[in-house]
Structure formats: C-alpha cells, structure tokens
Amino acid sequence: MIAAKNITYSYNKTDKLEFPDISCAAGEQCLLLGQSGTGKTTLLHLLGGLLKPLTGQILIDKKDIATMSNQNLDKFRGQNIGIIFQTSHFLRALNVEENLVLAQSLARLPKDVNIIQKVLDQLNIGHKLKSKTSQLSQGEQQRVAIARALVVEPKVILADEPTSALDDANCDEVLSLLEQQASLANAALLIVTHDNRLKNQFDKKIMLNH
Amino acid sequence: MNLFKLSWKNIFSKPLNALLSLVLFSLGVGLISLLFIFNTQFKEKFEKNLADISLVIGAKGSPLQMILCSMYHVDAPTGNIKINDAKAFLNPKHPLIKKAVPLSLGDNYKGNRIVGTTHDFLELYEAELAEGKMYDHLFEVVIGYQVAKKHQLKIGSEFQSSHGFVIDDNLVHDHNDPFKVVGILKLNGSVADQLILTNTESIWGVHGHEEASAPVVKDEEALDDHEEHDHDDHEEHDHGDHDGHDQDDHEGHDHGDHDGHDHGEHDHSSHNHGLAKIDAVTGASLLKHPEEEITSILVQFKNNNFQSLNMLRGINENTELMAASPPIEINKLYANMDVGTNALKWLAIIIAAVSALSIFISLFSSLKDRKYELALMRVMGSSRSKIFWLIILEGLIISIIGYIIGITLSHVGMYLLGYFLEDQFQYHFNAWHFQKEELYLFFAALAIGFIAALIPAIQASNTDIHKTLSEGK
Numbered sequence: 001m002i003a004a005k006n007i008t009y010s011y012n013k014t015d016k017l018e019f020p021d022i023s024c025a026a027g028e029q030c031l032l033l034g035q036s037g038t039g040k041t042t043l044l045h046l047l048g049g050l051l052k053p054l055t056g057q058i059l060i061d062k063k064d065i066a067t068m069s070n071q072n073l074d075k076f077r078g079q080n081i082g083i084i085f086q087t088s089h090f091l092r093a094l095n096v097e098e099n100l101v102l103a104q105s106l107a108r109l110p111k112d113v114n115i116i117q118k119v120l121d122q123l124n125i126g127h128k129l130k131s132k133t134s135q136l137s138q139g140e141q142q143r144v145a146i147a148r149a150l151v152v153e154p155k156v157i158l159a160d161e162p163t164s165a166l167d168d169a170n171c172d173e174v175l176s177l178l179e180q181q182a183s184l185a186n187a188a189l190l191i192v193t194h195d196n197r198l199k200n201q202f203d204k205k206i207m208l209n210h
Numbered sequence: 211m212n213l214f215k216l217s218w219k220n221i222f223s224k225p226l227n228a229l230l231s232l233v234l235f236s237l238g239v240g241l242i243s244l245l246f247i248f249n250t251q252f253k254e255k256f257e258k259n260l261a262d263i264s265l266v267i268g269a270k271g272s273p274l275q276m277i278l279c280s281m282y283h284v285d286a287p288t289g290n291i292k293i294n295d296a297k298a299f300l301n302p303k304h305p306l307i308k309k310a311v312p313l314s315l316g317d318n319y320k321g322n323r324i325v326g327t328t329h330d331f332l333e334l335y336e337a338e339l340a341e342g343k344m345y346d347h348l349f350e351v352v353i354g355y356q357v358a359k360k361h362q363l364k365i366g367s368e369f370q371s372s373h374g375f376v377i378d379d380n381l382v383h384d385h386n387d388p389f390k391v392v393g394i395l396k397l398n399g400s401v402a403d404q405l406i407l408t409n410t411e412s413i414w415g416v417h418g419h420e421e422a423s424a425p426v427v428k429d430e431e432a433l434d435d436h437e438e439h440d441h442d443d444h445e446e447h448d449h450g451d452h453d454g455h456d457q458d459d460h461e462g463h464d465h466g467d468h469d470g471h472d473h474g475e476h477d478h479s480s481h482n483h484g485l486a487k488i489d490a491v492t493g494a495s496l497l498k499h500p501e502e503e504i505t506s507i508l509v510q511f512k513n514n515n516f517q518s519l520n521m522l523r524g525i526n527e528n529t530e531l532m533a534a535s536p537p538i539e540i541n542k543l544y545a546n547m548d549v550g551t552n553a554l555k556w557l558a559i560i561i562a563a564v565s566a567l568s569i570f571i572s573l574f575s576s577l578k579d580r581k582y583e584l585a586l587m588r589v590m591g592s593s594r595s596k597i598f599w600l601i602i603l604e605g606l607i608i609s610i611i612g613y614i615i616g617i618t619l620s621h622v623g624m625y626l627l628g629y630f631l632e633d634q635f636q637y638h639f640n641a642w643h644f645q646k647e648e649l650y651l652f653f654a655a656l657a658i659g660f661i662a663a664l665i666p667a668i669q670a671s672n673t674d675i676h677k678t679l680s681e682g683k
Contacts, residue, residue: 041680050589050675071593078591085679089582091216093223102216106590148590 001026001188002047002156007056007066009042016054019043022206024188026155029179032192033199034208040192043208044160047190049077061155078107082149082187084178086161088141090133096120096144097129100151107152119147122184123177139170143177150181157182159191163198171197213596217603220580227572231565231608232615238562239616239655240623245554246647247624251639252547256282256540259401261334264514265522265533267291267299268506273534274542280313280506281536283323283401286375287315287505291531294500299507301497306518309334309510312496314413316505317371322357324371324389324406326413326504328496332395334508337402341365342393349412352393354403356638367391371416387415403638414502562658565612569605569662577601577666584670585678598671605663606656613655617648 003023010016017039024030034040045051047058049065058066060080065073090099100116120126123143128136136144142162149157162178163171175198182189191198199205221228259281268276271288278285293300299310311334314326325331329344337354342365345352353363363369368388389412395402496504511518525533577584584597621641628639 042676045676045679048589050679074588074591074593077589083589089586091220091583091586093219094216098219102587103590105212106587106592106596108591152590 001028001061002190003057003059004047005057005059007043007046007053007058009039009046009051010054017042019046019056020206020208022047022190024156024190024204026188027183027186028204029182029189029202030191030204030206031198031202032190032206032208033194034192035194038208040194040208041160044083044158044190044192047156048081048083048158049073050083075108079109079152080155082152082154082157084142084145084149084157084159084162087138087165088133088145090141090144090148092134094133095129096125096131096133096136099133099144100148103148103152109152112151115153116147116151119150119181120144122181123147138165139167139174142166142170142174146174146178146181150185153185154187156188156190157185159189161193161195162191164193164195168197171195175201213600213603214607217600217607220576220600221604221607224572224576227576228608231569231572232612234561234565234568235609235612235655235658236615236619238558238565239613239651240619241554241558241561241616243617243620243648243651244623244627245551245558246645246651247620247641247643248627248639249551250645250647251624251643253544255399255401256543258399259335260536260540261336261400261508262510263334263508263536264511264518265509265535266506267296267509267525267531267533270530270532273532274539276506276532277534277536277539278543279315280508281401283315283325283405288532290503290505291507292500293496293502293504295530296504296507297497297500299509306511306521307509308512311508312410312504313506313508314410314504315375316413317373317416318375318377319357319369319371319389319406320361321375321377322354322360322404322406323375324351324408324413326408326410328410331407331508332402334510335398335400335402337398337400338396339393340396342391345392345407345409345412348409348415349387349389350392351389351406351408351412352395353391353407354395354405355397356403356632357406358391358394363391363394365391365394404632410496410502410504414499566658566662569608569659570666573601573604573663573666574669577670580670581673581678584673585675588673588675589679594671597673598667601667601670602660602663605659605667607659609655609659609662613652616655617651 001024003021004019005021007019008016009019019039022030022032032040032043042051046053049058049060049068053066056066057064060076063076065076068076090096091102094102097113097116100120101111101113104111104116117126117129120129123146125136125140125143125147128140128144133141133144142165146162149159157178159178163175166174178191179189191202261281263281266277266280268280268287269289269291275285276288279287293312296312298304299307300312304310309330311328311330312326313331315323317324332338332344339352340355342352357363361369368390370382370388372382389406389408397403496502522533522535525531587597587600588594624639625641628641632638
C-alpha cells in the first residue's frame with residue numbers, strides 16, 4: 001500500500017538525510033525505530049506528503065505523492081492518509097464531534113455521524129461525542145486523534161510517537177486499539193517511535209540510522 | 211462543516227476579542243451612517259423649505275436669524291416692521307413680485323408656532339388641506355399635520371396661545387378668546403407640518419387685547435428694550451417686539467379697539483366672542499392697516515433677473531428694512547455646519563480605522579495560537595486557499611455583523627435625535643428612511659473586513675505544515 005524508495009531530504013545544502021526503503025502492505029503494521037535526531041518526524045512528514053523529498057519515490061496506492069501538484073496532494077492526503085501525532089491537537093473552537101465532522105468534510109466526504117459514533121464507541125469514548133476537546137484526558141485525546149484518522153477511512157495511517165505522552169496502561173490500550181482499528185479498516189499502519197515499550201509488539205521493524 | 215460555520219465558531223470561541231472588534235466596528239459604521247442620515251435629512255428639509263422664496267424682508271438685524279425665523283421657524287424674529295414701510299412689497303401690482311406673503315409671529319401653542327399669514331402661505335409650501343377649510347374668521351386656525359398629531363387636535367378643538375416661542379405656562383394668553391381649529395393640513399414634509407396658521411388680524415387681536423391687562427409701565431420698559439437690544443437677547447427682544455407692538459397700538463388706534471371705532475371687526479371679535487369674518491386673506495388687504503405691524507414678508511419674484519437681485523441691495527441700502535436671500539444665508543449655514551460634520555466624519559473614519567486595526571490585531575495574534583490548528587487542517591486535506599478564505603471570512607463576518615449593529619444603532623440614534631430636535635427645529639425627522647449611502651457603506655464595511663484580514667490570511671495560508679507540526683510537539 002505504501003512504498004518508499006531511495007528517498008532523501010535536505011534542510012540545507014551540506015546535510016542530507018537518507019532514509020531506508022520502506023514498504024507496508026494493506027492491513028500490515030510496521031514500526032520505524034530510531035533514536036532522536038535520526039529524522040523520524042521528517043520521514044513521517046515525507047510519507048504523509050507534508051514535505052517533498054529531494055529525491056526518490058513515495059507510492060501510496062500506486063500513486064507517487066512526491067511528484068504530485070500541491071493542490072492534488074492536499075486532496076489526496078485528506079482522503080488517503082490519516083496522521084496521528086505525539087500530542088493531539090484539535091480545533092479548540094469545536095467539540096469532539098465537530099472536529100471529526102471537519103475531518104470528513106476536509107477529506108471531501110459527506111458528513112456521517114454514524115461512522116463517527118461507531119468509531120468513538122469502538123475506542124470506548126462514545127460518550128465524549130459532545131465534549132470539548134480541552135476537557136478530555138490525554139488518553140482520551142489520543143483516542144479522539146485516532147478516531148479523527150479513522151473516520152475518513154484512509155488507506156495509510158501514520159502515527160508519530162503516538163504513545164510517548166501516555167502512561168503504561170494507556171499506552172497498551174491505545175496501541176492495541178490503534179492496531180485493531182487499522183486492521184479492521186484494512187489500512188497500512190506505520191508507527192514511528194523511539195518508545196521501547198512498543199519494540200516487541202511488532203513483527204516488521206525498520207531501523208533508522210543517522 | 212462548511213467554512214462559514216468554522217469561521218463563525220472560531221470568532222466566537224474568543225468572545226471578548228470578538229466583542230471588542232464588533233463594538234469598534236459598529237461604532238464606526240453607526241457614526242458614519244448617522245452623519246449621512248442626519249445631513250441628508252437636514253439638508254432635504256432645508257431645501258424643501260426654500261419653497262422658491264427669493265427674498266425675505268423684515269426688520270434690520272442678522273439676515274441669517276431672519277431667514278431661520280421666517281422660513282424655518284427656529285430662531286426669534288429680528289423685530290417687527292410697519293405695514294406702511296413695507297407697503298410697496300405687499301402691493302399686488304408690484305412689477306417684479308409674483309407673491310408676497312406676510313408673516314406675524316410671536317405666539318406658540320405648546321411649542322408650535324402660531325403664524326399670522328395669508329392664504330397664499332399654503333401655495334408657497336405646496337401645502338393642502340386634508341380636512342376642514344381655510345380660516346376666514348378671527349381666531350380660526352389651520353394646523354399642520356404634525357401639530358394635529360402631537361397635540362391631538364381635531365376640527366373644532368380650541369386652545370389658548372402663549373406668548374413667545376417656548377413652552378411657558380406663565381405666558382399663556384388666558385384672557386383671550388381661544389383659537390379654534392377649522393382645518394388640518396396634509397403631511398407635506400415642509401415646515402408647514404409644524405405650524406399653526408391663522409390670519410394676521412388674529413395675532414393683532416391677541417396682542418391688542420392683552421395690552422388692556424398689561425401695565426403701561428411695562429410697555430415703556432419694553433419699548434426701551436426694543437431700542438437698546440439687538441438680537442442677542444432673544445427672549446427679552448421678543449418681548450420687546452411685542453410690547454413695542456402694543457405700544458404702537460397705544461399710540462395708533464389701539465384704544466380704538468376698546469371703544470370700537472377704529473376697525474370694528476377687530477374689536478367685535480375680542481369682545482363679542484362671536485368670531486368675526488376677516489378680510490385680510492391676501493397681502494393687499496393688510497394695506498388697509500398701515501400702522502399695524504408684521505414680522506416679515508416672504509417674497510417670490512416673477513423671474514430672477516438682475517432687477518430682482520438689485521432689489522435686495524436696494525432695500526438694505528435705502529430703507530429701514532432688511533432683505534435677505536435664503537439660498538445665500540442657508541449656504542452660509544451649511545458652511546458652518548460642514549465644519550462640525552467634517553470633524554465628526556473624521557472621528558468616524560478614525561474609529562473605523564481603529565476597528566480595522568483591532569480586527570487585524572485580533573486575527574493576527576490568534577494566528578500564533580492557531581498555527582497548529584491550521585497545520586492540522588492542512589494535514590486533514592485542506593488546501594492553502596481554504597485556509598486563506600477561512601481567515602478572510604472571519605474578517606468579513608465581523609464586518610457584516612458590525613455593519614448590521616452599526617446601521618441599527620444609527621437609525622435608533624436618529625430616532626432619538628429626531629425626537630429631541632423636533633421641538634427645537636420644527637422638523638419631523640424620519641428615522642427609518644434608508645438611503646443608498648448605507649449600501650455603499652456596506653461595501654466599504656466588507657472592504658475593511660477584507661483588508662484587515664488579508665495579511666493574517668496570507669500568513670495563515672503560507673504556514674509551513676512540517677515546521678509547525680515539528681515545533682508543536
């Protein structure tokens with residue numbers, strides 16, 4: 001589903017980041033491991049189409065997002081890629097439901113509250129539909145962030161350190177929910193982390209070195 | 211979730227910021243709109259009341275004061291003139307004059323002026339009777355539409371006039387025969403709406419009669435007033451005029467009133483309670499009373515040639531009378547008024563500019579907090595242009611709401627202002643009349659909202675997603 005080949009990125013002329021080739025099929029779950037400073041976030045942003053690589057190819061659903069026009073890329077990203085960040089951020093002016101409806105509408109999908117309710121129920125936060133996002137606990141916020149990635153039914157889910165801000169109990173729960181939902185949606189799940197708690201839970205691991 | 215709803219929610223998630231921008235914006239719009247409405251209506255009224263009057267002739271004094279008094283009924287008279295002195299202008303055979311309408315002022319009923327005049331007055335202002343008939347007996351009056359409405363007067367209603375131009379219970383002429391309403395005018399937008407019209411002789415009647423009960427000493431004092439004071443002391447001055455008038459009565463034919471051998475009609479009217487028929491319905495008929503006084507004469511020329519223009523100078527240089535041209539005096543007044551309205555206009559523009567600045571600052575400073583949110587929206591598939599329009603829409607929404615509040619404020623303000631000015635200026639302002647300037651103001655408001663939001667919007671749409679998200683950890 002997602003495959004990256006020979007990608008490099010450069011912030012300036014002297015330093016160049018080179019990344020290993022990556023491939024992750026639909027329904028498959030991969031872990032990208034690396035210490036701080038190895039360009040984990042940069043890689044995730046490259047894979048998510050938030051940055052353009054200097055060289056190389058990034059194929060998502062057989063389309064090369066590295067060569068897409070900005071406008072098409074915005075649209076493609078909204079419809080095909082769900083991204084979960086280390087700490088969740090939401091539009092503060094909106095409640096949980098409205099944040100998720102916004103995700104659907106920005107992905108040019110029709111508003112579907114049933115899907116939203118279903119996903120939230122599966123993440124055990126169905127009762128928070130009308131809550132303000134600022135009133136949620138961190139664990140709850142991270143689940144809403146997962147829900148936001150899922151409600152657009154993406155082909156690829158990218159997660160950047162999704163558990164590093166959580167305690168052990170929440171870490172396990174959020175991680176298993178993430179895995180479960182990704183496979184339910186038959187999406188490729190790529191988690192970038194340096195969190196050692198996750199190391200042993202994934203079969204497919206890719207190491208990043210600098 | 212459409213863009214409009216999102217902008218709306220964003221604005222009102224910070225209600226205090228929104229309030230500040232809205233208050234400033236609506237104040238700016240409201241003040242500008244109020245100036246438009248007031249200026250237009252004020253000038254409209256002034257122009258309507260010009261009524262093709264080419265010249266006003268009265269006693270010497272301030273020409274503007276005479277115009278304001280005789281045409282707009284706001285100021286006190288400059289004095290009275292003897293009919294004998296003005297007889298040339300009242301003569302229907304005058305080669306240049308189409309119409310000469312005499313006015314006798316000095317009394318009011320609850321703030322509305324009673325004007326002794328001829329039937330020609332109606333033609334001058336294109337006023338028409340809505341009901342009843344024109345006065346043809348002493349103490350009969352025809353009242354303007356707003357007078358009837360304000361004091362709930364009907365055909366057949368009777369009232370006592372009071373001296374001067376302001377409401378004062380102490381000055382009510384309570385010894386006199388009451389005035390009786392015989393006709394009510396249609397609403398016509400001119401000063402006629404606010405006036406009580408009667409024949410000239412009724413005014414003489416009121417004051418001639420009063421003289422009987424007024425001590426003679428007072429008359430002499432007043433006569434002094436008449437000579438010493440100019441028009442800087444209106445109250446006293448008026449009094450002087452009228453008492454002076456009484457004094458003239460004294461010297462002239464006034465005792466005749468009582469003895470009943472000068473002009474009998476006049477007399478009978480005061481004493482008989484039966485309302486005598488009067489003949490002074492045209493300017494010419496006043497010529498039979500050369501020693502009586504009137505306040506001024508409104509003159510319409512047959513045509514405005516140089517002879518007519520010379521008449522103004524001729525009167526001022528060669529007679530004891532004063533002539534003034536309404537357009538010239540009113541333009542002087544406008545010039546004075548424009549200084550004030552210009553100052554207010556600039557104040558309004560400054561407020562509008564400050565409100566634009568406030569919208570700009572509030573959007574710009576909120577961008578710092580919202581950078582991550584905007585980056586998130588981009589992650590979720592929003593294009594740059596969508597972010598741009600989101601911010602622009604926030605500026606526009608504030609300006610539209612501010613415009614609506616401002617326009618409402620200005621009309622409510624005009625309503626209140628009109629309420630207070632009506633008594634003072636004898637005008638009825640229409641607070642709910644909308645004008646096309648308000649539409650222009652709407653587009654100006656949109657432009658301000660757009661411009662204020664432009665830089666924040668550009669900044670927002672250029673947000674670097676990667677950088678923002680990396681920093682936002």
